[in-house]
Amino acid sequence: MRADAQRNYDRIVEVAREVFREQGYDASLDEVAKRAGVGPGTLYRHFPKRENLIDAIMQSWVDRVDEAADKALAHEGSPRDLLLAWFEQYVALISLHKGGPAKITSAMCDDSSPIATKCQALTRATSRVLERLEAEGALREGVDVVQMCRLVGGVATVADQADLGTDDVQPLLGVVADGVLR
C-alpha cells in the first residue's frame, strides 16, 4: 500500500472509532470522512461496506474477548455463577457501541459477513465456557454454542434498543442460564 493510502486508512479507522463511540455503529459515514479530512470516495475505496469499517476498528477487540473468557473461567463458583459471569462479559463486549448487539448477532454464523472472524472469536470463547460446564455435567442435552450466542445476543439487542439498565438485563440472563443448565 502506498504511503499516503496507508495514512488515510489509519486516519479513517481512528476517526471512525471515535465517531462510532459517540454515535453508535449507525453513525453517518459522511461525517467520518469529513472528520478524517478525506473525500467520501476514499472512504469507499478502503471500506466498500460499513461492516468492513466496523471490522477494522474491532481488531484489538478479539484479544479482549479471549481475556474476558479467561477471566470468567478463572472465577470460582457454581456452574450458574460461571455462566452468568460469562454472559455479563458477553453482553458488555458486544454492547460497546450502540447498534453493536444487533449487527454482531445478525452476522453470527454468516461466513460471508465482513465481521465473520469477530463472530467466530465470540463463539470460540463461548465454546471454552461450555466445555467446562459440559465436563462438570452441568449442561442440558442438545444445547449448542450458536444457540447460546443468539439467546444472549438477543437479550443484548433488546437492552441496547430499549436502553435497559443492568438491573433489567440481569434477570433475563438468569432465565437463559436456568434454561441452559441441568
Add this chain to the structure above:
Amino acid sequence: MRADAQRNYDRIVEVAREVFREQGYDASLDEVAKRAGVGPGTLYRHFPKRENLIDAIMQSWVDRVDEAADKALAHEGSPRDLLLAWFEQYVALISLHKGGPAKITSAMCDDSSPIATKCQALTRATSRVLERLEAEGALREGVDVVQMCRLVGGVATVADQADLGTDDVQPLLGVVADGVLR
C-alpha cells in the same frame, strides 16, 4: 374530520399496510405517500411519526392477539407445551412485518410510545398464560410478564434480523421455556 381528510387517512393506512407487508416497517414513507396519491405533507399531518402509522395499521391486530391467547390456552398438554405454544404465537404475531420484533419489543413498557396500547395487548395476553401456569405451580419464583416478553421478543428480533427459520427459532424458545418453568 372532513370527508376528504378521512378518505386520505384511509387510503394512506390501506397503502401503508401493503407497502409494509412487502418491505417491512422501515419502508420509505415517500413511497407510501406516492402510492396513496397524496403529498408527503398530508402523510405527516396525519402521522407525525412512523410509529403512528404503524399503530394505525395494527388496529385489527389486537383482536388477533387475544384470539391467539385463547387458542394457546385451549391447548391441552403439559405446562411446557402450553408455554411453547404461546411463544410460537407470540413470535408469529410480532414478526408479521420485517422490523416488527425490534420496534415492538423496544416499545415494551414505554407508555409514551405511539404503539403503547399494542404492547399492552401483548403483555395482557401473556399475563393470562402466566396466570394459568402460576395456578398450576409450574412457574419459577420472580418471573414476571415483562421479562418474558423481552426474552421472547429478543429471540424474535434476532430471528427477524438474521432471517432464521422455524427450525432455528424453536430450540431458542425451548431454552427460554425451561428457564422460566420450575
Add this chain to the structure above:
DNA sequence: ACCTGAACACCGTTCAAGT
C-alpha cells in the same frame, strides 16, 4: 495507484401557497 469532490438518487421534514 490513489485521491478529490462534484453529481446523483433517495429519504424525511417543513412550510408557503392554494383550495
Add this chain to the structure above:
DNA sequence: ACCTGAACACCGTTCAAGT
C-alpha cells in the same frame, strides 16, 4: 381546515478528472 408540492438537509454511492 386540509392539501399540494417545492424546498431543504442529509445520507450513501459513483465516477470523471486530477496528481
